[in-house]
Amino acid sequence: MVALTQSSSSAERVRIAIVGAGAIAELAHIPALASIAEAKLVAFVDPEEARRETLRGRWPAIPAHATLADLEKSGLPDAIIVAAPPEHHLEPALWARRHDLHLYLEKPVAASRSDVDRLVDAWRDAESVAMMGLNYRFHPAVIELRERISRGEIGRLVTLHTVFATPAVGPDDWRGSARSGGGALLDLGTHHLDLLSHLTGTQIVDVACVMNMRATENDTAHLTATLSTGCTAQCAFVFGAAETDRIEVIGERGALTLDRLNGSVAARSERFGYTRGAALGRARALMAAAFDGVTRARGEPSYRAALAAWLRKIRGLAVHLPTLEDGARLHRLVERAASASTSGERLPVSIDEADTS
Ligand SMILES: NC(=O)c1ccc[n+]([C@@H]2O[C@H](COP(=O)([O-])OP(=O)(O)OC[C@H]3O[C@@H](n4cnc5c(N)ncnc54)[C@H](O)[C@@H]3O)[C@@H](O)[C@H]2O)c1
Known part of the structure; x- marks a missing residue:
């Protein structure tokens, strides 16, 4: 986990990967991150090949990986935004916890009660910052x-x-x-x-x-x-x-x-x-x-x-x-x-x- 201070320079921006880069990532997260000086979007993870091609076409400088393992091989970010469909929230949230990354989890927590309970249990007492995407x-x-x-x-x-x-x-x-x-x-x-x-x-x-x-x-x-x-x-x-x-x-x-x-x-x-x-x-x-x-x-x-x-x-x-x-x-x-x-x-x-x- 990065320990950033208020005086961190732009070189110390928080490096963020978006896991599940579909409609809301494109409409909301990507433009929002581009406008926040402390943030640096460093990667996408999306299992859909056609979607990755679209992402590469629009943001050629940002690698689009098929899996979390591919992202890990290319270098861990400091934080992830999970914006996959809810039934796929658990795996990246547990992965982020294992690697002490910060987490922004789109709502709802997950699709099933058992996934919700596993996810919240895993993050209890974590030092890295986890936030629920209740943006309104x-x-x-x-x-x-x-x-x-x-x-x-x-x-x-x-x-x-x-x-x-x-x-x-x-x-x-x-x-x-x-x-x-x-x-x-x-x-x-x-x-x-x-x-x-x-x-x-x-x-x-x-x-x-x-x-x-x-x-x-x-x-x-x-x-x-x-x-x-x-x-x-x-x-x-x-x-x-x-x-x-x-x-x-x-x-x-x-x-x-x-x-x-x-x-x-x-x-x-x-x-x-x-x-x-x-x-x-x-x-x-x-x-x-x-x-x-x-x-x-x-x-x-x-x-x-x-x-x-x-x-x-x-x-x-x-x-x-x-x-x-x-x-x-x-x-x-x-x-x-x-x-x-x-x-x-x-x-x-x-x-x-x-x-x-
Ligand atoms: N806060 C809000 O107002 C708001 C608004 C819209 C969507 N959302 C939330 O954002 C999430 C995504 O919604 P969306 O509208 O962008 O959906 P979407 O279907 O447009 O995009 C989801 C993306 O995730 C990818 N994906 C599928 N399985 C995956 C997996 N196992 N790992 C990683 N990526 C995977 C898909 O290929 C797709 O590109 C949902 O949880 C939804 O509830 C929140």
Whole structure:
């Protein structure tokens, strides 16, 4: 493991390999790393030959290996980002632990409970820095919303409504299979369930859920939850609908609505109607509509902010990061919601399972 100090020169940049260099690596991790002075992207590992050819075409200076063993032969990096499909997270995470490398693990931790438990156990007490890729905690609008809630702007919280929807998954996409770590509840719900606790500082104490299949396995999940304060939450997670990522927090004195795709937080109070924040949000939404999805994904600031926080921690600064244990608790919460869907019952969630703050 590298011991880097705050005064490390650019020659001491953290050398990072991306393991699983598919869509999110290309859209988010690679451009983010290119813009962070402390980071140096040194290798890709991807088992798909066609994907490696594409990577070599786009980034000819960065070697693309087929296996972790090939990467090891060519020289170990200081850190890895794991962005393979969830059923393939365990092996590189254990490999990184064996070599004392730092780890940025994309969500969810893994596809199965046994992989989650093995991975988290292996990393317990590690000295190198492991971070769960719950990047939306680092989104400026999420940070703003959290601050406004905690300063009491809308009073005591009564209910939250959230929607996270993305376009349909293709026929060969791992997101279409629960065994591979897909399904809307695990893939999209992990983010919003994390934010429910992160934004409100409370825990989920019970959950009910209905999952349906419109085109692919579990591509629609509707979940209701009760938080420890008695506040309720209703969430919809959907593949195959217009791209939407919205969280509305309704309190006794007003409401705040986060629209991540246009990066806004709009405020409303019963007495004053929508405030200037809402007008700005609408203006931003109109501007955002002028761009296509790829343009917006490239403009998503939370990946860079999350990776920059990871690198600050690697350099020895005191930074609060989402942990692998946070990811494991979210996995258990998702499992509980899936059980509630099967049984048709509202199920209690133990505090330990729900605490993601
Ligand atoms: N934080 C977020 O907002 C966010 C957004 C999108 C994806 N993700 C996560 O990132 C991960 C990848 O998602 P994606 O959309 O890029 O998927 P993808 O299918 O586009 O890319 C995955 C890549 O991993 C490669 N791969 C397959 N098996 C592998 C293995 N055993 N070892 C190494 N690489 C392997 C594939 O060839 C592919 O290039 C998933 O865990 C997903 O949940 C997170």
